[in-house]
Amino acid sequence: MPSLPGGFPSGRAxxxxxxDFVAIEGGALGEHDAYTGPTDDRxxxxxxxxxxxxxxxxxxxxxxI
Numbered sequence: 126m127p128s129l130p131g132g133f134p135s136g137r138a139x140x141x142x143x144x145d146f147v148a149i150e151g152g153a154l155g156e157h158d159a160y161t162g163p164t165d166d167r168x169x170x171x172x173x174x175x176x177x178x179x180x181x182x183x184x185x186x187x188x189x190i
Contacts, residue, residue, distance in 0.1 A: 137146040143159040150156075163169035 137148050138154060139145070140147045140154055140157065140159055143157075143161055145157065145159075147157045148155040163172055
């Protein structure tokens with residue numbers, strides 16, 4: 126299969142895990158979050174409870190808790 130110079134589109138390629146377009150770095154897909162969702166209802170409930178308790182704080186800002 127022929128490849129397009131610089132990747133498609135704009136130097137990116139499709140990740141086979143998350144199906145997102147990811148930048149090509151050093152000839153391979155660059156590091157990215159390939160999370161594809163909860164595995165089941167229990168996992169979804171656990172994640173929802175965690176985020177409702179701790180929020181989306183990434184460490185860049187102080188938590189309100």
